[in-house]
Amino acid sequence: MSGFDFDVIQRSLPYLFREGMTFTLTLTAMAMVGGIVFGTLLAMMRLSSFGPLAALAGGYVNLMRSVPLVLVIFWFFFLVPYIAAAAIGAKNPVPVGAWMSALITFTMFEAAYYCEIMRAGIQSIPRGQIWAGYALGLDYWQTMGRIVLPQAFRNMLPVLLTQTIILFQDTSLVYVISATDFLGAASKVANRDYRLVEMYSFVAVVYFVMSFGLSTLVKNLQARIAVIR
Numbered sequence: 001m002s003g004f005d006f007d008v009i010q011r012s013l014p015y016l017f018r019e020g021m022t023f024t025l026t027l028t029a030m031a032m033v034g035g036i037v038f039g040t041l042l043a044m045m046r047l048s049s050f051g052p053l054a055a056l057a058g059g060y061v062n063l064m065r066s067v068p069l070v071l072v073i074f075w076f077f078f079l080v081p082y083i084a085a086a087a088i089g090a091k092n093p094v095p096v097g098a099w100m101s102a103l104i105t106f107t108m109f110e111a112a113y114y115c116e117i118m119r120a121g122i123q124s125i126p127r128g129q130i131w132a133g134y135a136l137g138l139d140y141w142q143t144m145g146r147i148v149l150p151q152a153f154r155n156m157l158p159v160l161l162t163q164t165i166i167l168f169q170d171t172s173l174v175y176v177i178s179a180t181d182f183l184g185a186a187s188k189v190a191n192r193d194y195r196l197v198e199m200y201s202f203v204a205v206v207y208f209v210m211s212f213g214l215s216t217l218v219k220n221l222q223a224r225i226a227v228i229r
Contacts, residue, residue, distance in 0.1 A: 020185030031106035039114025064112035098179040121152030158222040
């Protein structure tokens with residue numbers, strides 16, 4: 001290898017962004033939405049006065065937060081086909097594929113972290129507002145949906161976005177199940193053209209630029225929310 005070859009990067013840009021980055025951003029967006037929805041439900045379960053429900057949610061969160069993500073990816077990649085077969089009564093494992101396995105894994109794994117963020121946000125709302133909702137005739141779910149959660153989302157938005165940045169970076173772990181994310185696409189080009197330094201350096205720069213830009217956005221948003229308060 002003679003010198004740093006920028007041409008190999010330029011030639012590979014359409015493939016890297018059309019195939020790799022599209023996969024990465026789609027997985028990040030869908031796992032973020034699913035994780036926040038599922039995580040919010042888990043947070044409400046953890047705060048429930050019904051002990052078994054709170055214990056079930058707490059056990060799930062503690063389990064997911066105590067296991068390496070790459071191990072969870074392996075579990076779901078190999079177990080989901082058998083779970084799907086059992087659900088529909090099939091004799092053979094149902095081919096789920098790397099994409100669906102990655103989506104399920106990241107959604108369920110990130111939900112545990114979003115749960116703790118939302119739980120902190122819900123607990124930051126003064127209890128008086130909850131009692132006020134009850135005084136107006138609202139039940140628990142109506143009080144949460146109309147009074148507590150909108151304020152909790154606003155308070156926790158910078159932290160939710162920070163966790164999403166971490167999610168964006170963690171999507172690179174799908175290489176272990178041979179999914180073609182941005183890093184996976186770059187790895188294929190690097191091995192094909194024997195230009196590992198160029199491709200991995202470019203990937204590092206892209207991840208840095210996008211993560212740093214989003215982090216700056218989060219800081220500005222956090223400052224605006226602080227002013228509004």
